[in-house]
Amino acid sequence: MPLNISYKYLQHYSLKPPWVQYLGIFFKPMHDKVYKNIYLKKIIVEEVIKRIPPSVHLFNHNFSPAFDCFVPFCWNGFLVKPFQTYCLSMNETLDHIYSNFSKSVTNRIARAEKRGLFVVENSDISPLVKMMSERKINTSAAGAKFKKLWNYLSSLDACFNIYITDPAKETIYCGGAFIIEKERVIFKASALNYEYKNTGASDLLIWHAIQKVKGMNNIKVFDFAGSMIKNIDNYFRTFGASPVVYYNISKNKLPFIYKIGLKIKGK
Numbered sequence: 001m002p003l004n005i006s007y008k009y010l011q012h013y014s015l016k017p018p019w020v021q022y023l024g025i026f027f028k029p030m031h032d033k034v035y036k037n038i039y040l041k042k043i044i045v046e047e048v049i050k051r052i053p054p055s056v057h058l059f060n061h062n063f064s065p066a067f068d069c070f071v072p073f074c075w076n077g078f079l080v081k082p083f084q085t086y087c088l089s090m091n092e093t094l095d096h097i098y099s100n101f102s103k104s105v106t107n108r109i110a111r112a113e114k115r116g117l118f119v120v121e122n123s124d125i126s127p128l129v130k131m132m133s134e135r136k137i138n139t140s141a142a143g144a145k146f147k148k149l150w151n152y153l154s155s156l157d158a159c160f161n162i163y164i165t166d167p168a169k170e171t172i173y174c175g176g177a178f179i180i181e182k183e184r185v186i187f188k189a190s191a192l193n194y195e196y197k198n199t200g201a202s203d204l205l206i207w208h209a210i211q212k213v214k215g216m217n218n219i220k221v222f223d224f225a226g227s228m229i230k231n232i233d234n235y236f237r238t239f240g241a242s243p244v245v246y247y248n249i250s251k252n253k254l255p256f257i258y259k260i261g262l263k264i265k266g267k
Contacts, residue, residue: 001025001048005056011254013058018145021085021186021225022246024063041069049076060250070247078251084233085226086241087184090219094211100240105203112164112200117173119208120163125150128161128175131191146189153179159188162209164201173201178209184221185213206239 002023005014016023025048030037049072052059062083063070070080088097098106129143138146153159163175174192178185187209192202213222224236226244237243 003052005053011057012053012055014052014056015058015060016062018142019149019188021188022062022064024061024067024249025069026064038069042072045069045072046076049073049078057253057255058251060248063247063249065244065246067247070249073249078249081248081250082245083226083228083248085244085246086224086233086236086239087244088210088222088224088239088241090214090222094214097210097214097240098207101207102238102240105238108200108203109207110200112204115166115199116168117199117201117204118165118167119204120165121212122161122163123154125161125177127163127172128177128189128191131172131175131193132189135191135194137189137191150177160212162205162212164205171196173199174205176205176209178213180216180219183218184223185209185216185219186223187225210239 003014004017005012007013025045027041027044030040032040059078065085074080101109125147129138129146132138132146133140133143150159158180160178160180161175162178164173165171166173172193173196174190176190177188179188187206190202190205210222213219222241224239224241226246227233227236
């Protein structure tokens with residue numbers, strides 16, 4: 001289990017790293033009988049929990065959907081909460097995928113195409129980071145980390161960016177960042193110029209990304225990366241994606257004075 005530990009205000013803590021969807025405990029494939037596999041997993045998880053340094057007074061991580069052995073955390077006083085992402089299967093035809101979009105999504109895509117909006121792909125993440133900063137989606141520090149991550153992913157050809165623009169106005173309406181990870185593509189970040197929220201630009205961006213992903217070899221899943229924010233959850237759902245549950249696991253042993261006003265944000 002990768003475990004980052006930081007220190008601030010005389011306290012050690014371990015929180016989900018920036019721009020990481022989820023981590024957790026990873027197992028090698030097990031080929032024994034099911035009941036033996038479950039037993040072994042529980043022993044391993046118990047041992048991992050024991051290895052978390054006692055000095056870590058705040059623990060908050062999202063665990064991969066593949067992780068299915070969270071009960072030992074409950075036994076050891078951790079709070080386990082279900083979170084949700086949305087995933088779209090790439091095993092269907094584009095026509096079938098499009099037919100499962102809500103009517104509002106298809107109407108907005110048609111509106112964007114009628115306006116003559118352009119789809120631009122490039123490797124420059126700076127315009128998107130700037131838009132996220134202007135919308136107060138990210139701090140400058142988070143934006144800098146995102147740029148560093150993107151430079152590394154770009155060197156591996158493991159990401160791509162999409163922007164929706166109006167060539168007549170020389171304006172970027174919205175942008176999106178996507179990570180390629182083995183057999184799935186993750187919709188990692190996006191931002192919209194709010195002046196153009198009713199143009200259908202965001203819907204056109206996602207539709208173009210889905211078409212691009214469909215044409216990529218070996219990609220089986222388009223992962224919306226999820227959100228526990230109600231409006232975002234509702235929006236992702238309108239693209240016909242299926243919900244996938246993963247778990248947020250946390251424990252707060254901070255002294256009372258540190259808990260006042262403390263709010264852990266999960267995604």
